Amino acid sequence: MTGKLYGLGVGPGDSELLTVKALRLVKESDVVAVPGAVAEESVAYKIVKGVYQELDEKNLIPIPMPMTKDPAVLEENHQKAADTIEELLKQGKQVAFLTLGDPTVYSTYLYVHKRILERGYEVEIVSGIPSFCAVAATLNMGLVEMAEPLHVIPATYNADTMDEVLKLPGTKVLMKTGRKMKAVRESILRSGQDAVMIEDCGMPSEKIYKSAEEIPEQSGYYSLIIVKEKK
Structure with missing residues (x-):
């Protein structure tokens, strides 16, 4: 057997x-x-x-x-x-x-x-709790409401087209951003949207960045960004 x-x-x-x-x-x-x-x-x-x-x-x-x-x-x-x-x-x-x-x-x-x-x-x-759900909960925020769409994007593979990615409606979850953080951060700033990031969510080394301006140009592998259109 x-x-x-x-x-x-x-x-x-x-x-x-x-x-x-x-x-x-x-x-x-x-x-x-x-x-x-x-x-x-x-x-x-x-x-x-x-x-x-x-x-x-x-x-x-x-x-x-x-x-x-x-x-x-x-x-x-x-x-x-x-x-x-x-x-x-x-x-x-x-x-x-x-x-x-x-x-x-x-x-x-x-x-x-x-x-x-x-x-x-x-x-x-x-199933386990996904990182983007844990990040949103840690920040006491919802991911999507009503008819808002949710986009989960592997940022490392999409860094070169991030300006276009960020034009998607609704909430954008950017996962695996570490190696391309500088380019991703610049795209977010150009987009004018709200962004928050947590590095090492739920771990002793957890760090929280509450705006796009606070996001560093370099970060660890376990970094996740949530981007929302300004209300």
């Missing part, structure tokens, strides 16, 4: 936002897969560790996921990750794969999920 893979969303950073279901599945699973070269250094690991001290007693498997856009390198690592998970499933192991935020939103887990699914194994996604 083969095992089952669970893709668990662990939320954006605050350990208390980990769902009861995700925590239960971590405890029940034979193996906990953690994205990164060293499991204990992963943000996802630290989130779960915050409410489950016994996590170190589990069989922790690091899953290297390099930060690159090189298709060949990405494909190689995704295949290796799927191969590692498949070997565990063949042994009848239940595997919990930790992933930041929600597994369905720009998650590295999805690349493994699709490959394991294609190979005929049982898989299940368990």
